Amino acid sequence: MDNVFIERLWRSVKYEEVYLKGYETIPEARRELGAYFDFYNRRRRHQGLEERTPDEVYWSTLQTERTAA
DSSP states (O other), X not given: OTHHHXXXXXXXXXXXXXXXXXXXXXXXXXXXXXXXXXXXXXXXXBGGGTTBOHHHHHHHHHHHHHHHO
16 A cells, blocks of 8 residues: 555656656756656645645645644
């Protein structure tokens, strides 16, 4: 069960980024993958997160923990 999230992430990376682009160099791949992960975490809405981004979920969780403490 714990691998499901990682496997879904890498499936998204492969099908939404890697397979669509033919990187010429390692620096290009790093740059493009960095941009994709920025998009994935900050702007891409996730159905499993109630149409929120991972950043929105993470930061709201931190705020909830701080007020509970």
